[in-house]
Amino acid sequence: MSNQPANTPVTSDNRKKSTPQIDTDEVAAKFDRHLFVRIMGYLKPYKGWVVLAFLLNLLGALMGPLRPYLTQIAIDEHIVKHDATGLLWIVTALFGLLALEGVMSWGNAYLTSWIGQNAIFDLRQKVFRHLQNLTLSFFDKQPVGRLITRTTSDVEALNTVLSAGVVTILGNIFSILFIMYFMVMLHWKLALLTLAIVPFMWWVSVIFRKRMRDAFRETRKQVARLNAFLNEHVTGMKIVQVYNREAEEMKRFDAVNNDNRKAQIKTVFYFALFYPVIDVIAALALALVIWYGGVQAVDRSLSLGVLVAFIQYVRMFFEPIRQLSDQYSTLQGAMAASERLFQLLDLDETTREDEHPKMPDAFRGKIEFKNVWFAYETPTENAEPKWVLKDVSFVVEPGQTVAVVGPTGSGKTTLINLLLRFYETQKGQILIDGVDIREMPLATLRRKIGLVLQEVFLFSGSVARNITLGDPHFTEAQIKMAAESVGAATFIEQLPNKYQQNVQERGASLSHGQRQLLSFARALAFDPAVLVLDEATSSIDTETEQMIQHALENMFEGRTSVVIAHRLSTIQNADQILVIHRGILREKGNHQALLAQNGLYKRLYELQYKEQEVL
Amino acid sequence: MRELFQLNHYFRKYAYLFWPGIFFCFASAIFSVMVPMIVRYGVDAIPRMVAQYQMVQGTAVAPLLFRQSVYGLLEFGGLVLLVSLLSGICLFIMRQTIIVMSRHVEYDLRNDLYHHLQTLSAGWYTRTPTGDVMSRLTSDIEQVRQYVGPAIMYAARSIVVVIVAVVVMFMISPTLTWYSMIPMPLLAIAIYYISRLSFSRSQAIQEQYAVLTSRSQEVFSGIRVIKAYAREAFESDEFDRESDEYRKRNMGLARVEAAFRPAFVILIGMSVVIVIWVGGDLYMQGQISIGNIAEYIIYVTLMTWPVASMGYIIMLIQRAKASWLRLNKIFHTKPEVADNEQTKPTITHIDGHFEFREVTFRYAPDGPDVLKCVNFQIEAGKTLAIVGRTGSGKTTIAELMLRLYDTQSGEILVDGQNIRTIPLQTLRGAAGYVSQDVFLFSDTIANNIAFGRMDAPDDEVSRAAAEADLLENVQGFSEGFETFVGERGITLSGGQKQRTSIARALVRNPKLLILDDALSAVDTATEAKILEALRKHYGKRTVVIISHRISAVQDADLILVIDNGEVVESGTHEALLDHKGLYKDLYTKQLLEEEIAALT
Numbered sequence A: 001m002s003n004q005p006a007n008t009p010v011t012s013d014n015r016k017k018s019t020p021q022i023d024t025d026e027v028a029a030k031f032d033r034h035l036f037v038r039i040m041g042y043l044k045p046y047k048g049w050v051v052l053a054f055l056l057n058l059l060g061a062l063m064g065p066l067r068p069y070l071t072q073i074a075i076d077e078h079i080v081k082h083d084a085t086g087l088l089w090i091v092t093a094l095f096g097l098l099a100l101e102g103v104m105s106w107g108n109a110y111l112t113s114w115i116g117q118n119a120i121f122d123l124r125q126k127v128f129r130h131l132q133n134l135t136l137s138f139f140d141k142q143p144v145g146r147l148i149t150r151t152t153s154d155v156e157a158l159n160t161v162l163s164a165g166v167v168t169i170l171g172n173i174f175s176i177l178f179i180m181y182f183m184v185m186l187h188w189k190l191a192l193l194t195l196a197i198v199p200f201m202w203w204v205s206v207i208f209r210k211r212m213r214d215a216f217r218e219t220r221k222q223v224a225r226l227n228a229f230l231n232e233h234v235t236g237m238k239i240v241q242v243y244n245r246e247a248e249e250m251k252r253f254d255a256v257n258n259d260n261r262k263a264q265i266k267t268v269f270y271f272a273l274f275y276p277v278i279d280v281i282a283a284l285a286l287a288l289v290i291w292y293g294g295v296q297a298v299d300r301s302l303s304l305g306v307l308v309a310f311i312q313y314v315r316m317f318f319e320p321i322r323q324l325s326d327q328y329s330t331l332q333g334a335m336a337a338s339e340r341l342f343q344l345l346d347l348d349e350t351t352r353e354d355e356h357p358k359m360p361d362a363f364r365g366k367i368e369f370k371n372v373w374f375a376y377e378t379p380t381e382n383a384e385p386k387w388v389l390k391d392v393s394f395v396v397e398p399g400q401t402v403a404v405v406g407p408t409g410s411g412k413t414t415l416i417n418l419l420l421r422f423y424e425t426q427k428g429q430i431l432i433d434g435v436d437i438r439e440m441p442l443a444t445l446r447r448k449i450g451l452v453l454q455e456v457f458l459f460s461g462s463v464a465r466n467i468t469l470g471d472p473h474f475t476e477a478q479i480k481m482a483a484e485s486v487g488a489a490t491f492i493e494q495l496p497n498k499y500q501q502n503v504q505e506r507g508a509s510l511s512h513g514q515r516q517l518l519s520f521a522r523a524l525a526f527d528p529a530v531l532v533l534d535e536a537t538s539s540i541d542t543e544t545e546q547m548i549q550h551a552l553e554n555m556f557e558g559r560t561s562v563v564i565a566h567r568l569s570t571i572q573n574a575d576q577i578l579v580i581h582r583g584i585l586r587e588k589g590n591h592q593a594l595l596a597q598n599g600l601y602k603r604l605y606e607l608q609y610k611e612q613e614v615l
Numbered sequence B: 001m002r003e004l005f006q007l008n009h010y011f012r013k014y015a016y017l018f019w020p021g022i023f024f025c026f027a028s029a030i031f032s033v034m035v036p037m038i039v040r041y042g043v044d045a046i047p048r049m050v051a052q053y054q055m056v057q058g059t060a061v062a063p064l065l066f067r068q069s070v071y072g073l074l075e076f077g078g079l080v081l082l083v084s085l086l087s088g089i090c091l092f093i094m095r096q097t098i099i100v101m102s103r104h105v106e107y108d109l110r111n112d113l114y115h116h117l118q119t120l121s122a123g124w125y126t127r128t129p130t131g132d133v134m135s136r137l138t139s140d141i142e143q144v145r146q147y148v149g150p151a152i153m154y155a156a157r158s159i160v161v162v163i164v165a166v167v168v169m170f171m172i173s174p175t176l177t178w179y180s181m182i183p184m185p186l187l188a189i190a191i192y193y194i195s196r197l198s199f200s201r202s203q204a205i206q207e208q209y210a211v212l213t214s215r216s217q218e219v220f221s222g223i224r225v226i227k228a229y230a231r232e233a234f235e236s237d238e239f240d241r242e243s244d245e246y247r248k249r250n251m252g253l254a255r256v257e258a259a260f261r262p263a264f265v266i267l268i269g270m271s272v273v274i275v276i277w278v279g280g281d282l283y284m285q286g287q288i289s290i291g292n293i294a295e296y297i298i299y300v301t302l303m304t305w306p307v308a309s310m311g312y313i314i315m316l317i318q319r320a321k322a323s324w325l326r327l328n329k330i331f332h333t334k335p336e337v338a339d340n341e342q343t344k345p346t347i348t349h350i351d352g353h354f355e356f357r358e359v360t361f362r363y364a365p366d367g368p369d370v371l372k373c374v375n376f377q378i379e380a381g382k383t384l385a386i387v388g389r390t391g392s393g394k395t396t397i398a399e400l401m402l403r404l405y406d407t408q409s410g411e412i413l414v415d416g417q418n419i420r421t422i423p424l425q426t427l428r429g430a431a432g433y434v435s436q437d438v439f440l441f442s443d444t445i446a447n448n449i450a451f452g453r454m455d456a457p458d459d460e461v462s463r464a465a466a467e468a469d470l471l472e473n474v475q476g477f478s479e480g481f482e483t484f485v486g487e488r489g490i491t492l493s494g495g496q497k498q499r500t501s502i503a504r505a506l507v508r509n510p511k512l513l514i515l516d517d518a519l520s521a522v523d524t525a526t527e528a529k530i531l532e533a534l535r536k537h538y539g540k541r542t543v544v545i546i547s548h549r550i551s552a553v554q555d556a557d558l559i560l561v562i563d564n565g566e567v568v569e570s571g572t573h574e575a576l577l578d579h580k581g582l583y584k585d586l587y588t589k590q591l592l593e594e595e596i597a598a599l600t
Helices: A009-016 A033-041 A044-079 A084-133 A136-141 A144-157 A159-186 A188-195 A197-235 A237-242 A246-298 A304-316 A318-345 A412-419 A442-448 A463-468 A476-485 A489-494 A512-525 A542-556 A568-573 A591-597 A600-614 B002-013 B015-056 B061-119 B122-127 B130-172 B174-181 B183-221 B223-228 B232-284 B290-331 B394-401 B424-429 B445-452 B458-467 B471-476 B494-506 B524-535 B573-579 B582-599
Strands: A367-374 A389-396 A401-405 A427-432 A449-452 A530-534 A560-564 A576-581 A584-589 B354-361 B371-378 B383-388 B409-414 B431-434 B512-516 B542-546 B558-563 B566-571
Touching: A033 A159, A033 A318, A044 A084, A044 A159, A044 A304, A044 B232, A044 B290, A084 A144, A084 A159, A084 A318, A084 B183, A084 B232, A136 B223, A144 A159, A144 A318, A144 B183, A159 A188, A159 A304, A159 A318, A188 A197, A188 A246, A188 A304, A197 A237, A197 A246, A197 A318, A197 B061, A197 B130, A237 A246, A237 B061, A237 B122, A237 B431, A246 A304, A246 A318, A246 B015, A246 B061, A304 A318, A304 B015, A304 B290, A367 A412, A389 A412, A389 A427, A389 A576, A389 A584, A401 A412, A401 A568, A412 A530, A412 A560, A442 A449, A449 A512, A449 B223, A463 A476, A463 A512, A476 A489, A476 A512, A476 A542, A512 A542, A530 A542, A542 A560, A576 A591, A576 A600, A584 A591, A584 A600, A591 A600, B002 B015, B002 B061, B002 B130, B002 B290, B015 B061, B015 B130, B015 B290, B061 B130, B061 B290, B130 B174, B130 B290, B174 B183, B174 B232, B174 B290, B183 B223, B183 B232, B183 B290, B223 B232, B232 B290, B354 B394, B371 B394, B371 B558, B371 B566, B383 B394, B394 B512, B394 B542, B394 B558, B424 B431, B431 B494, B445 B458, B445 B494, B458 B471, B458 B494, B458 B524, B494 B512, B494 B524, B558 B573, B558 B582, B566 B573, B566 B582, B573 B582
Parallel strands: A401 A560, A401 A576, A449 A530, A530 A560, B383 B542, B383 B558, B431 B512, B512 B542
Antiparallel strands: A367 A389, A367 A427, A576 A584, B354 B371, B354 B409, B558 B566
16 A cells, blocks of 8 residues: 555546536626616716717727828828928828827726726625625525625626726727728728728637637636646645655646646637738738729829828728627626626515614613514415424513523524524514514614624634724723623733734634634623623633633623523523423523423433532 | 746757747748838839839720739739738747747646645645645746746747848838837837836736625625624725725726827827828938838838837746746745655555654744653554643644654654654555544545545445445435535535545555544544444554544543643543543543533
């Protein structure tokens, strides 16, 4: 086993067969008028500027072909006729025209970017806000990666269409039209002959565009494969080395790398071919101009100036044609992205706010569950949903601490999800201080409840930012006080930058216990009337354990607390214990009452008692 | 630039592409400069033909002469087409050789780099962020390729086009050439600055785009907290601020590019206008022909791109140099752990006797000691268990046994010999390592299990799966062992992943099996089953179990209790219980937790 056997390819090849197709191909959406109109709707606030950009573009399209025309006049009317003053005038005009064209192209470029960036900003803002307001059940179903794609690359895909898009398309069409106009005006027969190459150029552009797009798609796929392989192997290098797989992985990498090379070389081929082909077509036009134009000149039906002008026009055609075919494919990409975005924006999964919200007279923290039934899927008529909570009723008096106990999956977390109105109950009612939570303003409800989750989520940024969640209303003293009352101040003060210390992404630099304390401080800073806590189960060292114990006592003091309890002390000190089993509230009461009941809790307690004796 | 000469051996390796490429590059440049010349002859021929035609007009010769002119001009036209075609073919071959060569070099470089990366040790990887390694492997290599391919190609072509065109232009009229060349250097300088600016601004945009992405990532991952504290409005404003910064940076680039347009339009257009102006004067003085003017117009347009690309090429070379320096830094990094002169290649087998003598270790030279003077000995075929808190140094012991790192002081003996004398292939080949953070590859389950023993027959794979209590799960998948795992396949649960990685270790029939917290995600019943299966091989392999759970370690021959890098207690389960120390505490606490879990 110490050396890699040489006969491995047999087995590894067999195994390789099952590699599934990597499907990164984007679906090319068809042009959809409604989608297009809706995309263009985002340009509405910038209507005036769009019109201005269009006018600039139109003028620019006109000026380009005007120069060869003036050249023709310069040659025929002035140079050939030895008119130096006239030539000077024309040259001055040409310089003026150039300057003007320069200024306009600047204005046009800047303006279109400006419009596009603003429209993109608006759209991104809208998408982000909309997403954030969707209910948790939406987030349960969506991988985070997909949501990121919506707010970033999907929005980005509309950039070209919203900035240069329509303006450029129209501009290019006008360019071609103007060039045609000038050519026809100068000499219509020669113009027709030269224009004969336009469909040819268009056809070649379209064919190559399609080929290149396919080749590009293949390279993108290969690059993605290469990156995935590298990312995986750089991350898992330890495993590769411990399992002596260097030689085999090198072989595999070589294969992936080689596929990438092949795909790249294929695109090189199309590129290498495309420009020479276009050049030759342009040369064909030039040859036609020289031959036919020359013959006409001999015949005196065409001047030399016109000939020179035509030589320039022949070269002017290609750029707008190429751009037009480019525009078409970006438009396609934008369509696909916009379809996804609009689907999302049309989604109406927000928590409904009452039109005439009610507020309790004072938030004292009384909680009441009245016959609450809940299932995560929406109940349908023919099928009974899978109830997670069944007919749960209880009352928590202000200032009480309630411990919720029960096995995993019994519905404990659902209980707190409902209290915060992350989900809506199907039957029954939840009241806080006598008011149905559905009638309360959502923000008020949530601000009054402090939630601490089992798995602490830290945001990138400073310790202070994580306590205040960015609320600027907190004073430094308030932040300190919150940290002190949960005992987090000790470790925070020891950090190099204290409260301004960056916690890194996901709090990588803080220990488990420290993160827990930080989330306590966060909850306390907001001074909630009700504290909702999902106790962490993971074991931490004794010192932190004691700190957390102490912090919890401080937090429960003087406020209604609902705790999904894992700590024995929490359970015992609770004013009320709710024993939940399979979504049913099996037992409730304080420690003594439940013991007397001689039921599920009794059995639980016996073990707790035993533990206490040992400790 | 001198640094980039180190790449010259690639040009030698691909000489069969490089030199033809350069040749065709020159040829295409020369052909494309010829086109204007032909145009000039054509245009200049016309007045002559007109003059001749006028003389004979009305005579019988007229149609004949006219026909002759038609043929003459057809010749010019045909010549234009022919020369363009030749230039096009050369252009095609040029790209097909030089650019293709650059893709070969890219492939070689990336293979070399990956090969080198595989030799670097764990220490280097802990110090280097994955993102950095990835950008070396992707964008830096691409920058170098840009130099090897496009930069050299454009440079060669540009130089030839400019030189030939300028020479021809000078032969016609030095004055006109001087004048028409005025905007050219300006153009090159403008392009250089603009490409540099737009490159740095594009990077600024990319950075901000990454900020936007991580902002979204954070908000959508932490949506529960945000909703619970009703922070949606704040987060939206924050996002808007980042989005606004993104817009600003985009406008920063747009400003540069917008400024580029008039510079380009004016500088290019100016040459043509100058040709008409000065050329017109010269024509009036009788120094040049109208054909020369037409020819000049084509020359200056022909030269525009080569001149403009000079600025661009300089920027490409600068970027390639920076990337190449970064790549070189990795290429020059020597692996910290490797076979050396101490290694005895004759050792091809180990029994599995391990001894730590006064081992002290730290990950970084200036970091804290992770292990302090650790001493222990485990005989071949016995079971060693390590318990202790998170961060106490348990994993480090396992990693040192695999020689992922070398110790700073003290020594590790394997079968009585210093671990450094044993070839890495032998040591690691005899090991089955199940790491704490399970890492599976995007491949089939079978391939993942046979990862360290590719010739493992199918029944061995399924035996290993059975011992890891994975077989039933696998049989439950529709494609069995051929089921794909990872992003593009099914998502395994934490426990399934752990058991797959255990099977991966078991299939090697290792002499040393290390289970680093490898049973944390499976329930106690499964744990018992797996431990039972392991027991069957008792005496045949050395097993190291690192765990938080007493149930997993209590049968070990030797249990080490590690705290803060030191061995604080060691002995058998019974001995340690009698000792009434840290181990005993841990034991009672867990017993209770288990009972509560069993009850609820």
